[in-house]
Amino acid sequence: MTTIQIGTPVSLVTGANKGIGLETVRRLIGAGHRVYLAARDVERGRTAAEALGARFVELDVTSDASVRLAANVVEREEGHLDVLVNNAGITGPLRDVHEYTGEDVAAVLLTNVAGYVRVMHAFLPLLELSADPRIVNVSSGLGSFALFHDSSRIESRAGTPLYGAAKSAINMLTARYAQLLPGIRINSADPGMTATDLSGGQGHSVKDGTDAIIAFAIGGPDTPTGAYRDGDGDLPW
Ligand SMILES: NC(=O)c1ccc[n+]([C@@H]2O[C@H](COP(=O)([O-])OP(=O)(O)OC[C@H]3O[C@@H](n4cnc5c(N)ncnc54)[C@H](OP(=O)(O)O)[C@@H]3O)[C@@H](O)[C@H]2O)c1
Structure with missing residues (x-):
């Protein structure tokens, strides 16, 4: 495997036009x-990227073609990728539990789970050319079985079954991929309840909500792999 010695680290964040x-x-x-600010909506993505001084790349996590094109852009412009942040996510439909359908499940898993896998695989060859490659999967405390079974925790009461199941799947993917790809630090970050459109504006600041993501993305040599943390530290799976 050829390893490129990097100068300025190169990162890509999916679903990055907001929140x-x-x-x-x-x-x-x-x-x-x-940083490549990846978003499915060209206008909103470009505007957000220009405001921050990021590079914009169009990327819809539900489309193989879109993800492949985005990877081609990064390959052409950078030759490698150091940090991938899998962030794009949806809550899915909020219904009475009797009303969920197979299509509802498929829609949530398509974005929140298949989307993460699709993006990981498209960028894997570029990550494997980095001297210190990292993947941060943005998960949730709602994906933890242990927190669900702890009645003192909000996670035992909040969230929908489909969203929680998708985040549990992301956690298992993180654990398994970290084991299978020891050369890449692959971790699950829980933002905690964070005030964005997804949470209806409830929760702590986006600064607090990104602490675990940033620690995994840029932490020093003791940064783990196969870990699951929020801004305060390790979470039970
Ligand atoms: N907010 C919380 O309390 C909280 C807590 C735990 C975990 N999380 C996780 O944090 C991540 C970010 O959520 P957020 O709170 O920032 O939500 P948000 O403000 O609703 O942002 C979600 C982002 O994902 C994008 N997205 C959705 N489907 C996409 C697709 N098919 N392709 C590309 N981008 C897509 C959205 O793009 P559009 O603007 O085009 O829709 C948007 O940029 C999610 O994975 C979420 O599950 C959030």
Whole structure:
């Protein structure tokens, strides 16, 4: 495997035109990275990228063609990628539990799970050319079985079954991929309840919500792999 010695680290954040993704881009730029702000909507993505001094790349995580094109752009312009932040996500439909359908499940898993896998695989060859490659999968405390079973925690009461199941799947993917790809630090970050459109504006600041993501993305040599953390530290799976 050829390893490129990097100068300015190169990062890419999916679903980054707003919310946690946008704040992640802002903080990575602040840390000296060259950042690709990836978004499915060209106008909103470009506007957000210009405001922060990021590079815009169009990327819809549900489309193989779109993800491949985005990877081609980064390959052409940078030759490698150091940090991938899998962030694009949806809550999916909020219904009475009797009303969920197979299509509802498919839609949530398509974006929140298949989307993460699709993006990881498209960028894997570029990450494997980095001297210190990292993947941060933005998960949720709602994906933790242990927190669900702890009645003192909000995670035991909040969230929908489909969203929680998708985030549990992301956690298992993180654990498994970290084991299978020991050369890449692959971790799950829980933002905690964060005030964005997804949470209906409830929760702590996007700064607080990105602490775990940023720690995994730019932390020093003791940064783990296969870990699951929020801004305060390790979470039970
Ligand atoms: N906010 C919280 O309390 C909280 C807590 C735990 C975990 N999280 C996780 O944090 C991540 C970011 O959420 P957020 O709170 O920042 O939500 P948000 O403000 O709703 O932002 C979600 C982003 O994902 C993008 N997106 C959705 N589907 C996409 C697709 N198919 N392709 C590309 N981009 C797509 C959206 O793009 P458009 O603007 O085009 O729709 C938007 O940029 C998600 O994975 C979420 O599950 C959030």
